[in-house]
């Protein structure tokens with residue numbers, strides 16, 4: 001469905017002086033600066049996939065997505081999606097893709113969503129019957145059959161997001177780009193939107209999801225691609241991402257006796273709430289759980305203990321903290337070195 005090979009984008013910007021003298025010089029001469037936003041990234045996405053495309057702020061996600069939606073031309077490299085080169089066949093390509101931006105509305109503010117939908121019907125040339133069928137199906141699925149007749153400005157954020165999805169799906173796109181689709185929503189609205197995305201994905205729609213919400217990633221994505229400093233640093237399944245956490249567990253411990261320093265192999269103190277209540281991280285390969293429990297019970301007496309796998313946030317922090325390789329320009333192999 002999507003094949004990206006050596007995609008690179010370097011922006012050329014004017015360097016601005018900081019001091020008054022530099023600014024005065026800039027009036028006559030403005031030196032150019034290169035920003036290597038995306039560096040030689042390659043990946044593929046299969047039809048029907050649900051891929052999270054992640055990275056810290058400034059990593060190059062939007063730049064990549066702009067190239068994949070055909071808004072930006074790359075500096076070098078190739079990409080095909082649905083058989084098109086996005087930036088070359090934009091007119092035909094956009095008829096087959098959709099996009100939902102959590103922070104940018106595609107609905108017109110002062111008119112009801114139904115009128116915005118009708119506008120999209122005309123823009124995409126959706127035949128009457130197909131339009132009615134899709135609209136009925138989507139409004140029912142999202143439970144907004146009556147809401148779509150209220151002016152958009154009167155809708156809650158959750159209601160509006162449901163309508164944003166309908167707007168993006170009316171022309172039945174095969175590939176949909178989602179940018180922070182659940183931002184600002186309450187837990188119930190998030191769940192509704194996630195159910196909807198899952199249901200569309202089961203019907204064969206491919207989703208590329210950009211988000212900083214790791215719950216979206218865990219609950220929706222089957223595959224995760226991470227970029228940092230414009231370089232691809234991880235590309236594998238969500239279970240492989242969890243696998244990076246190894247056999248580490250998060251433990252919350254409450255004891256009868258105060259716990260002073262803990263010097264145990266594979267045990268790291270994360271937080272001390274007070275001297276009898278601690279949060280720890282244990283690598284059970286280094287210190288088997290059974291030994292840990294009997295040691296703590298003998299020494300301090302266990303009052304209460306809760307244990308769970310580490311959140312994927314832990315591994316994301318490691319990936320986001322990675323430095324660009326010195327002089328690097330393209331880094332696919334770094335995953336192998338650092339994270340696999």
Ligand SMILES: Nc1ncnc2c1ncn2[C@@H]1O[C@H](COP(=O)(O)OP(=O)(O)OP(=O)(O)O)[C@@H](O)[C@H]1O
Pocket residue numbers: 011012013035036037055056057058059060061062063064
């Ligand atoms: N038009 C532009 N001109 C110059 N530099 C740009 C331009 N757009 C983005 N950049 C730079 O390219 C780099 C990548 O930006 P990009 O917006 O792709 O990151 P991002 O991963 O989407 O970040 P965020 O999560 O904050 O939205 C950043 O250093 C940014 O400052």
